[in-house]
Amino acid sequence: MRLLLQRVTRACVRVHDEPIAQIGAGLLIFVGVFPDDGPEQIRWLADKVVGLRIFADADKPMNADIRQVGGELLVVSQFTLAADTSRGNRPGFSTAAEPYVARERFAEFVAALRERFDRVATGEFGADMQIELVNDGPATFVLDR
Numbered sequence: 001m002r003l004l005l006q007r008v009t010r011a012c013v014r015v016h017d018e019p020i021a022q023i024g025a026g027l028l029i030f031v032g033v034f035p036d037d038g039p040e041q042i043r044w045l046a047d048k049v050v051g052l053r054i055f056a057d058a059d060k061p062m063n064a065d066i067r068q069v070g071g072e073l074l075v076v077s078q079f080t081l082a083a084d085t086s087r088g089n090r091p092g093f094s095t096a097a098e099p100y101v102a103r104e105r106f107a108e109f110v111a112a113l114r115e116r117f118d119r120v121a122t123g124e125f126g127a128d129m130q131i132e133l134v135n136d137g138p139a140t141f142v143l144d145r
Helices: 039-051 099-116
Strands: 002-015 018-023 026-032 072-077 120-122 129-144
Touching: 002 039, 002 072, 018 072, 018 120, 039 099, 039 129, 072 099, 099 120
Parallel strands: 026 072, 072 120
Antiparallel strands: 002 018, 002 026, 002 129
16 A cells, blocks of 8 residues: 655645535545555554644644644545556556456545544545645645555
């Protein structure tokens, strides 16, 4: 599983020009699922996301986690994070999990986040989404497991 985290001051997901989820300050998390991803990766990544100290506090610019700053999470499925770009100029997607597997793992990841943190919004799995965000910093991180 690969996550792309962006620290944001706000973010919104739209489907057919209608907002379906939005957050204020927090993290926008794009999720790419691979065929071998399972409970171990999901638990580790959920723990890492809520414990990652990438927000400012009174002492340092990156010293607080999402809970300490009262932030929010917006989680969006993004199969292109599992693309293979090692050959040619067109990405290949044979390295990504099949849609039915990815949907299940994505839902499990969201559930794991909600067990650890209560302010979690999501995009719509498999939909053509438009994402609006204001990256704070900018601060962008990749987590692989």
